[in-house]
Amino acid sequence: MTVRIIHVFTSLDFGGVETHALTIARNAHFSKNEIYFCALGSGGAVSEELEKIGFPVYCLNCSSKIPDIKSIYKLLGLLVRIRAKVIHCHGSEANFHGLISAWLCRVPVRIGEEIGVPRHSRLARLVFKMVYLFSHRVIGISDAVKDWLVESSEVPARKAVRIYNPVDLSFTQSLSSDGQEDGFFKIGYVGRLEEVKNPLALIRAVDLLKERNVPVKLFVVGDGSQMMSCMSLCSELSLSDEVELVGYSNNPGSYVSQCDIYVQPSLSEGFGIALVEAMGCGVPVLATKVGGAPEIIDHGKTGWLIDKSDPVSLFDALYQIWSQRENLPKIGECAKESVRGRFEPGNYIVALDNLYNSLAKNGSVNG
Structure with missing residues (x-):
């Protein structure tokens, strides 16, 4: 019928x-x-x-x-x-x-x-x-x-x-993760640039990584009401080399797939499609323990969960991940396998x- x-x-x-x-x-x-x-x-x-x-x-x-x-x-x-x-x-x-x-x-x-x-x-x-x-x-x-x-x-x-x-992961078949080849610690973010998504905290965390001499590069893929605030903050902190504000892209996977880690610093979240997409690309993820993130991420195996997403908490987690970056490929593979067919x-x-x-x-x- x-x-x-x-x-x-x-x-x-x-x-x-x-x-x-x-x-x-x-x-x-x-x-x-x-x-x-x-x-x-x-x-x-x-x-x-x-x-x-x-x-x-x-x-x-x-x-x-x-x-x-x-x-x-x-x-x-x-x-x-x-x-x-x-x-x-x-x-x-x-x-x-x-x-x-x-x-x-x-x-x-x-x-x-x-x-x-x-x-x-x-x-x-x-x-x-x-x-x-x-x-x-x-x-x-x-x-x-x-x-x-x-x-x-x-x-x-x-x-x-x-x-x-x-979550349609068919696009990941033509992508591969190659984040560590050029020596940079590459971080990805995809989403609306709105207060609830918390992109400014992630940019400030990148500044803290820079202060600790981490060779960091952040790709911010998305647009929204906080785009101008993100641009102003990057200028204020002199992060033109460390942060690329990509804007809206119909192919965010091309950025995420080259990253070492994907970050979802949201204050509130329902599910987390971008998380699953990043994991489907074989990229480990770091997310605030809100919404569906704990249902998607197996902490320590396919990614990491944090209780708070203020700049210092994000920095602490990212610095620890960077310090053990040799484990990222294995975790990325586990992440990819964990979402295969699930959604x-x-x-x-x-x-x-x-x-x-x-x-x-x-x-x-x-x-």
Whole structure:
């Protein structure tokens, strides 16, 4: 039985959540269902790519700020028009507007997905507790996210499920790690340049490594609201030779694969796709012990976990790793082996279809 599914995102421009839409599209052959995509806000690089692949994409161009009546109204009209039988919302804004709209027009299967551990106020927790009443299930992309949803009382335990994010590692087949050949201690970072991702602390840690005469090179791949702050800090600390601010790249693996270590210094994190991608390249990882990182990294075997990600804590960990850098190739191989097949996109698509089908049996997706 073919079911029409619509995946709702806040935007479809660029970023980890948006790229998730591309992963779904590129692996849709694992599903027999009909897939649509929708952005509450604007489209962009991802929506254009989705259309090139051949998927229907709708960009509502609404603010998506909670609450936005226009978003609910326009999404309600779209759901009625395309007659979706399953709605799958990704992220807080999409969950709020999508689940309300889907309940109003009686979409038979309504799925929310939380992509991180939100910093909700008491009022926000109450609001989302009410919103999730309109859902049949809420997916947490890691055990840490799912447990938070339950412990915060936003989602009843019977509704919360964990399905890991899919990570496409096919690009790593053409890459190899060669970080230590030129004598530099090469560090990689990929992600949005936002406060929660903590890139400034990593740059300051590089400055501390430089002070200890470590021949360090940091590649910062990504863009965001803190790009200018990163540029200013590099100038202030005279790190033009040690830090390369790459900006957005559609091939971050080409930078990560040449590194000795990949660092995720986040203050909060839901899963950590970039961590898995780095490990898939055979690169050891260092990450703050937040979100899904402890579920991905086997401390001391495939990488390292730290409790804090202030500059000094990052420096201490990186200096110790550099001091024992002869062990990095072996740890990188262990990292690569540990993620092989574990987060396959095909398995993710099958898990989603199984969830949709199990819920559909309790409803009437043909009605």
